[in-house]
């Protein structure tokens with residue numbers, strides 16, 4: 001059990017910057033997931049915590065002690081990799097007990113601990129097999145057991161489920177969460193699979209281009225994405241993104257004057273270029289109306305639980321998620337959405353735009369002054 005604190009952590013390979021100044025504290029017992037596209041620096045960050053990569057700048061501290069120059073074996077971290085990294089010529093039992101053997105733990109105690117871990121991971125019947133005689137899921141469980149046996153302070157998972165088929169991934173996901181509930185070991189789990197990230201994380205970190213874009217609970221990140229990148233990266237089908245311009249009243253105008261969210265206003269200067277984001281499930285089809293583009297359903301994908309309707313209009317494409325085709329009585333329709341379902345991103349910075357503050361009650365539109373704050377005395 002340990003707290004991990006990263007301060008200004010940076011990694012460059014020559015002129016290329018893989019990680020650019022990451023500040024992050026992972027609390028004791030927390031299950032933190034790092035999510036991001038390929039090449040965003042998530043594995044490099046994990047490997048710096050493990051001690052498998054030098055840190056170019058900044059510090060990594062475990063339980064208050066800076067470990068930048070501490071050997072990987074002395075950091076108390078155990079790492080689980082995508083490719084299992086098992087010894088093929090050794091039995092499951094020998095693989096599980098190897099680290100204890102190296103550490104000089106007596107044979108009897110070793111055996112006891114191997115059996116206890118095997119019981120926890122349902123590997124007891126497989127102890128005499130070699131890795132080549134196991135399924136992918138069983139191999140991954142052995143890899144987990146090997147990491148668990150030394151009772152590490154921290155588990156570091158580097159895309160451990162990527163080589164498994166879809167069904168097994170779900171099973172292993174649950175197993176890892178169950179183990180975490182039991183052991184409460186501080187864990188960092190790196191993945192590029194958003195479903196894995198959303199379902200496993202206590203707290204989620206979204207990375208892009210070596211930087212942290214957002215940190216929060218999966219719900220925070222889904223409901224209030226902090227940046228244009230996060231909004232587009234999280235959610236399937238992806239959020240609809242409509243290029244828009246801020247008008248004089250703070251409302252967003254798309255194309256030739258369509259104001260799709262008339263009740264929402266943003267705190268940006270007139271003329272600011274934004275992207276208006278709306279999740280496919282938040283769009284509702286309504287009969288065509290003047291001033292709004294008419295969309296035409298193009299491709300409909302049935303994913304079992306819902307339908308994804310991809311529709312086109314002049315200059316804009318949208319996707320709607322609907323429970324049944326009854327939500328689309330006609331092929332041609334306009335779209336609407338609740339103001340609170342709209343996300344706006346400032347295209348200069350990519351940051352989420354704040355709503356425009358509503359006028360305070362004493363603001364008087366005709367230009368007369370509000371009542372003075374101090375009460376007048378008539379004595």
Ligand SMILES: Nc1ncnc2c1ncn2[C@@H]1O[C@H](COP(=O)(O)OP(=O)(O)OP(=O)(O)O)[C@@H](O)[C@H]1O
Nearest residue numbers: 013016018036037038039040041042043044045192
């Ligand atoms: N040894 C290295 N030498 C040079 N560049 C490297 C090295 N290792 C990683 N990089 C670069 O650093 C960046 C981050 O790599 P990293 O492996 O951390 O990404 P990732 O987010 O884990 O990606 P993936 O999901 O594909 O594993 C990439 O641009 C990668 O090409």
